[in-house]
Amino acid sequence: MLKKVLIIEDEKNLASVLYDTLCDEFSVVKAFDGEEGLRKFYETSPDIVLLDINLPKIIGWDICSEIRKISEIPIIIMTARDSDIDEYKGLKLGADDYITKPFNLKILTLKIKKLLKMEGNNSYRFENLLFDCKKGELNINGEIAELTRREIQFLEFMFKNKGLIFSREKLLNEVWGFDFEGDDRVVDTLVRRIRKKLGDYSYLLKTVRGMGYQLDENKN
Numbered sequence: 001m002l003k004k005v006l007i008i009e010d011e012k013n014l015a016s017v018l019y020d021t022l023c024d025e026f027s028v029v030k031a032f033d034g035e036e037g038l039r040k041f042y043e044t045s046p047d048i049v050l051l052d053i054n055l056p057k058i059i060g061w062d063i064c065s066e067i068r069k070i071s072e073i074p075i076i077i078m079t080a081r082d083s084d085i086d087e088y089k090g091l092k093l094g095a096d097d098y099i100t101k102p103f104n105l106k107i108l109t110l111k112i113k114k115l116l117k118m119e120g121n122n123s124y125r126f127e128n129l130l131f132d133c134k135k136g137e138l139n140i141n142g143e144i145a146e147l148t149r150r151e152i153q154f155l156e157f158m159f160k161n162k163g164l165i166f167s168r169e170k171l172l173n174e175v176w177g178f179d180f181e182g183d184d185r186v187v188d189t190l191v192r193r194i195r196k197k198l199g200d201y202s203y204l205l206k207t208v209r210g211m212g213y214q215l216d217e218n219k220n
Contacts, residue, residue, distance in 0.1 A: 002027040003116050006046035008037030008063065009078065010055050014101075018050065021105045022112070034058025041067060045161050045174065048112055051095070053079040053086070061093060068094035070163050074115035078103070124159035126217055129201050131155055138197065145197040150175060154190055158205070158215040167212040187213070 004027040009015040015030050022028050029044050031037035035057040041049065049067065053060035064075055077090040080101045087098045097111050124131045130139040136152035138145040147155070153175045158166075166174075168184040176186070191213060195202035206214045 003047040004029065004044060005048050005050060005112065006031065006037070006041060006044060007050045008034065008040075008055065008060070009050065009052045011052070017105070018108075021109065025109075026112075032056075034060065034063050037063055038066060042164075045157070045164070045166075045170075046073065047160065048074045048076070048116055050076050050078055050108075050112075053077065053081060053090075061089065064090065064093045064095055071161065073160065074112075076108070076111060076115070078108075124162075126201070126204070129198075129204075131159055133159070140199055140201065145199075147197065150190060151194055151197070154194065158213070162215050162217070165208050165211050165214045171213065 002025070005022055006029045007015050007018050007022075008031045009018065010032050012032060015032065019028050019030055029040055029046060031040045034055040037051070037055070038058060040046075041063075051060045051063060055063070060077065060079070064077070067073070067075060074096040075094065077087075077095045077098045078101060079086065079090075079098075090098050096115055099108055099111065123133060128141045131137070132139075133156045136147060136149075136156075138147055138155065154171070157171075157174050168187045171187050172184055175190075191205055191207075195205055198204060203219055204215055204217060206216050208214050
């Protein structure tokens with residue numbers, strides 16, 4: 001499954017160049033203003049965001065702050081502003097890196113790959129639970145739970161989007177694929193199986209009535 005990059009950039013020529021550069025190695029989504037960028041963030045659940053600052057409708061600072069309220073995915077600030085104050089502000093708001101325009105596309109690509117391979121992105125740890133996304137391995141209290149390929153894909157998606165609520169339809173598209181023609185109740189069946197394997201941590205996968213499912217660390 002290709003990692004998904006969301007580009008939020010109002011300079012359409014630059015957005016197109018970035019798309020052409022990255023599309024061979026990543027699944028790429030583009031947005032040309034802040035409002036569209038936030039909407040596509042919620043709709044597509046990207047693995048990383050490339051974020052311009054001077055955007056129409058909603059500026060990059062506010063988008064960065066909004067994303068950080070609900071997600072820890074990597075954010076790279078792309079801007080023509082080169083002052084230390086702006087870089088400090090971006091990092092303080094939760095951005096993972098900062099690159100000044102004009103930039104080298106190869107360097108940007110390396111930054112993206114480096115962030116997507118960070119340990120925090122490839123594994124999820126909570127108390128005595130460890131899920132290694134790369135190995136597809138679920139370790140609970142020192143014991144390894146056997147997972148199917150679909151269970152691994154589902155857990156990776158949910159752990160990387162902790163706190164967000166997803167409908168059955170959205171989960172079908174992300175885990176089974178857009179061409180899946182079965183009933184969306186297969187999601188419920190999968191969740192029941194995974195909860196059983198999570199054991200004492202089954203409460204992490206919550207059912208949100210009328211909306212779908214959410215991975216949430218609160219026991220309530």
